[in-house]
Amino acid sequence: MLTDLEKHAIRDHYQNIALSLPNFRPRKAQREMIAAIANAFSRSLPQAEGEEAPKRNGESILVVEGPTGVGKSLAYLLAGGIMAQTRQKKLVVSSATVALQEQLVGRDLPFVVEHSGLSLSFALAKGRGRYLCPYKLYQLTQLNAQDSLQGFEQPSLLWDRKPKKEEIAVLRNLADQFASRQFNGDRDTWPEQIDDQLWQKVTNDRHGCLKAACPNRSECPFFLARDTLENVDVVVANHDLLLADIGMGGGVILPAPINSFYCIDEAHHLPQKALQQFAAEHSLNQAMWFLDRVGNVVDKVAGVLDKSELAVAATEAASGLQESLQEWLIQLAEEPDLRVEEGKNDSSWIWANGQIPAHLAVLVNNTAVCARMLLKHINSLNEALSVARRDKNQDGSFLDLLSGDLGLLLSRSEQLVSVWDLLATEVVEGEAPLAKWIKRLIGDKVDYSFHASPISSAAKLAYGLWHRAAGAVLTSATLRSLGNFDLLLQQTGLKGMTDTAMLALDSPFHFAEQGELYIPALTASPREPAAHTAEIVQWLPKLINAHEEIGTLVLFSSRKQMQEVALKLPDTYLPLLLVQGELPKQVLLQRHHDAIDAGKPSIIFGLDSFAEGLDLPGELCVQVIIAKLPFAMPDNPIEKTRNQWIEARGGNPFMEITVPEASIKLVQAVGRLIRTESDYGRITILDNRILTARYGKQLLACLPPFKRIG
Structure with missing residues (x-):
C-alpha cells in the first residue's frame, strides 16, 4: 500500500509543477495515471539479498494506454521517481526510439526536476x-x-x-x-x-x-558511463539494451531487476524487439574465416600457459566444425529453395514448423556438438589466461593482447553455439516451435546464413523480466487492439500473470468537434493492386487542394504503390510532393515545415514508419489519407512459422494476429491528425474493405469518434 509520505510527496510535487507554470492545466487522465503507477509500485513484493525470489503474479505491473495529450512521461517520471526513492529502487525508463530517449534526457527529466522540486539525478545508458x-x-x-x-x-x-x-x-x-x-x-x-x-x-x-x-581502465568511456549509472536515480535506456541485459541474466549493464522499477514507454514495440534480441544467425563464410584463425591464437595462448592439450582440443573442434560447414555447402547446393533465380536478391529455405529435415538431422546435431566443444575449450583457455594475467611476474602487455584475441574467439564461438543450439532444438508437441531457416546470400562467393528464432518472446519476457522485476509499467498511446489488451498481454508474457493491472485512459481531445472521417466509395479493392492504384490517383486531386496552404500526409503500406501514385499524379502536384526515401527524413520534414511556414501547401507521401511517432501539429497536418488498411504480409520466416503453428492448432492467424495488429497500426496512423487540443482536420481511408469486410466494423469501432461525413 501507499504510505502517507508517498501520497503527500506525489501531491506536493505535482502541485509545485502547477504553481510554477502559469498555463499548466492539471489533466484528469494524467492524475489517474500517476495514481495507478504509484499504487502498482506500492504492491511490489519485498525481497532481501540472498533470499529466494517471491512468487510474483503481476501485482506490481501496470499496463496503461495513454493517448496523445495525456502527458505520460510526466506521469511516470514523477510517480516512478518518487516511488523508486522511497522504496530504495532504481527507476529504469526504456523507449523504443532514440528520439524519445533524447526527449526524456534533454527535456522531460530536466522539466520534472526544475518545476516539481523533486531531486532526481539521471543518466542515459548505452551498450x-x-x-x-x-x-x-x-x-x-x-x-x-x-x-x-x-x-x-x-x-x-x-x-x-x-x-x-x-x-x-x-x-x-x-x-x-x-x-x-x-x-x-x-x-x-x-x-x-x-x-x-x-x-x-x-x-x-x-x-x-x-x-x-x-x-586504460581509468579513461574507458564505457566504464565511466557504467560508474555514473551506479549513482543516479533514473537510468534511461532503450528496449534493445534492456533486453540484452535481461538476456545476460539482468544487472550486467543496467541495475538488477530485483532493484528496479521499470517504465517501458512505446511498449507496443517490446514483443518485436524481444524477438530480434532472442534470435540468432551467422554467415557460413564468416564462420569459416574465424575458424581458420582459431589454431594460431590458441597456440599462442598455450605457449604462454603450457596448456597444449587444451589448444589441441580447441583446434580439433574448430576443424570438426569446418568439416561440418563444408558438408553444409555440399548439401545446400542441391536444395531447390535456395537456387538463385534471375531478379531475386536472395532465396530462403524455411524449415516447415521448425522441424529439422530428416536427411539433415545428423549433420545439424554434429555441427551443434562441434560448436559446443569449441566454446568449451576456448572458455577453458580464457579462464586459464585470466588467472595468468593476475600473476604480476608475467608479461602483462603480451597477455593483454592475447586476451583481446581470445575474447574475440569466445564471442564468435558463443554466436555459433546460440545458432546451432536453436537449430538443433527438437519441437516439443504442444509447444510453440522455433522458426528455422537458411538464406543464400548473393555475392562474389557462394555464401549462406543460418537463422533461428522463437516465434514468441512471451516466455523469455515472463521469466527473464516480469517474474524478477520489483515493478513495471508498460505504456504507449496505442496498446489495445480491437478494444482490448489481449494481444499485448499474450505477446509480452503477461497473459498468465492474472494480477497485472490494466488501464485505458480517456483522450483529452474532442474528436467529434476537431476531426472528420471520410470513407469514399471506391470500386477497386486493394486485392487488385493496379486498379486500386489507378483509383487512388483519381481520388487524390479531389481530396487535396493544390492551392490550400495546409499540410497533407498520405500513408501507404507498399513502397511500390507509393512510387507509382507519385509518378501518375497531375503535374501541378509534383512541386508540392515530398516522398519518403527520396530525401533523408529530417531534411524532408524540414522542407515540409518550411513550405507551411511560407504559406504554401505541402504533401508528404510516407510508409509505415511515418504512421507512428510523427508529430505534425497545427497546419503541418490537416489531412491524413490512408491508402490501404495496414495489414502485415506474413512474408518473413518467423511469421510464416507462427501462422503454420496457429493453423495446425485449428486457429485462424488472420483473425487472431493480422487483424488485431492492423487495428493498432490503423489507430496509430489516424493519430497523426490530432496532436493538440487546437488541431483540426480530416481522415480519409481509401480502402473499401473497412466497409465491406466482416472485420471492418471492428476496425472502425476502435477509431476515435470523429464526425462521419460523405
Whole structure:
C-alpha cells in the first residue's frame, strides 16, 4: 500500500509543477495515471539479498494506454521517481526510439526536476558497442604508426586484411581527439559518420574487454558511463539494451531487476524487439574465416600457459566444425529453395514448423556438438589466461593482447553455439516451435546464413523480466487492439500473470468537434493492386487542394504503390510532393515545415514508419489519407512459422494476429491528425474493405469518434 509520505510527496510535487507554470492545466487522465503507477509500485513484493525470489503474479505491473495529450512521461517520471526513492529502487525508463530517449534526457527529466522540486539525478545508458575501447584504439594506431603501410603484419584478429590509409587516418584522428579530451569516446558524439566495420575495430565486447586489468581502465568511456549509472536515480535506456541485459541474466549493464522499477514507454514495440534480441544467425563464410584463425591464437595462448592439450582440443573442434560447414555447402547446393533465380536478391529455405529435415538431422546435431566443444575449450583457455594475467611476474602487455584475441574467439564461438543450439532444438508437441531457416546470400562467393528464432518472446519476457522485476509499467498511446489488451498481454508474457493491472485512459481531445472521417466509395479493392492504384490517383486531386496552404500526409503500406501514385499524379502536384526515401527524413520534414511556414501547401507521401511517432501539429497536418488498411504480409520466416503453428492448432492467424495488429497500426496512423487540443482536420481511408469486410466494423469501432461525413 501507499504510505502517507508517498501520497503527500506525489501531491506536493505535482502541485509545485502547477504553481510554477502559469498555463499548466492539471489533466484528469494524467492524475489517474500517476495514481495507478504509484499504487502498482506500492504492491511490489519485498525481497532481501540472498533470499529466494517471491512468487510474483503481476501485482506490481501496470499496463496503461495513454493517448496523445495525456502527458505520460510526466506521469511516470514523477510517480516512478518518487516511488523508486522511497522504496530504495532504481527507476529504469526504456523507449523504443532514440528520439524519445533524447526527449526524456534533454527535456522531460530536466522539466520534472526544475518545476516539481523533486531531486532526481539521471543518466542515459548505452551498450558497450557505442563506446570506443582506448586500449584497442591505441594498440591499432601505435602498431600502424608509420606513414608507409608496406610490410604490414597482422598483429591480432582486429584486421582480416591490410588496412587502408584513410582508415588509419580516421583511427589516428579518433586517438588524437580522445587523448586531448575533445572526444569523449561516445560514437554518437563524433561529428562525422564512422563506417560500421571500422568502428568495430575500436569498440569491444564483454569477452574482449580486459576489465580491471586494462591499463586504460581509468579513461574507458564505457566504464565511466557504467560508474555514473551506479549513482543516479533514473537510468534511461532503450528496449534493445534492456533486453540484452535481461538476456545476460539482468544487472550486467543496467541495475538488477530485483532493484528496479521499470517504465517501458512505446511498449507496443517490446514483443518485436524481444524477438530480434532472442534470435540468432551467422554467415557460413564468416564462420569459416574465424575458424581458420582459431589454431594460431590458441597456440599462442598455450605457449604462454603450457596448456597444449587444451589448444589441441580447441583446434580439433574448430576443424570438426569446418568439416561440418563444408558438408553444409555440399548439401545446400542441391536444395531447390535456395537456387538463385534471375531478379531475386536472395532465396530462403524455411524449415516447415521448425522441424529439422530428416536427411539433415545428423549433420545439424554434429555441427551443434562441434560448436559446443569449441566454446568449451576456448572458455577453458580464457579462464586459464585470466588467472595468468593476475600473476604480476608475467608479461602483462603480451597477455593483454592475447586476451583481446581470445575474447574475440569466445564471442564468435558463443554466436555459433546460440545458432546451432536453436537449430538443433527438437519441437516439443504442444509447444510453440522455433522458426528455422537458411538464406543464400548473393555475392562474389557462394555464401549462406543460418537463422533461428522463437516465434514468441512471451516466455523469455515472463521469466527473464516480469517474474524478477520489483515493478513495471508498460505504456504507449496505442496498446489495445480491437478494444482490448489481449494481444499485448499474450505477446509480452503477461497473459498468465492474472494480477497485472490494466488501464485505458480517456483522450483529452474532442474528436467529434476537431476531426472528420471520410470513407469514399471506391470500386477497386486493394486485392487488385493496379486498379486500386489507378483509383487512388483519381481520388487524390479531389481530396487535396493544390492551392490550400495546409499540410497533407498520405500513408501507404507498399513502397511500390507509393512510387507509382507519385509518378501518375497531375503535374501541378509534383512541386508540392515530398516522398519518403527520396530525401533523408529530417531534411524532408524540414522542407515540409518550411513550405507551411511560407504559406504554401505541402504533401508528404510516407510508409509505415511515418504512421507512428510523427508529430505534425497545427497546419503541418490537416489531412491524413490512408491508402490501404495496414495489414502485415506474413512474408518473413518467423511469421510464416507462427501462422503454420496457429493453423495446425485449428486457429485462424488472420483473425487472431493480422487483424488485431492492423487495428493498432490503423489507430496509430489516424493519430497523426490530432496532436493538440487546437488541431483540426480530416481522415480519409481509401480502402473499401473497412466497409465491406466482416472485420471492418471492428476496425472502425476502435477509431476515435470523429464526425462521419460523405
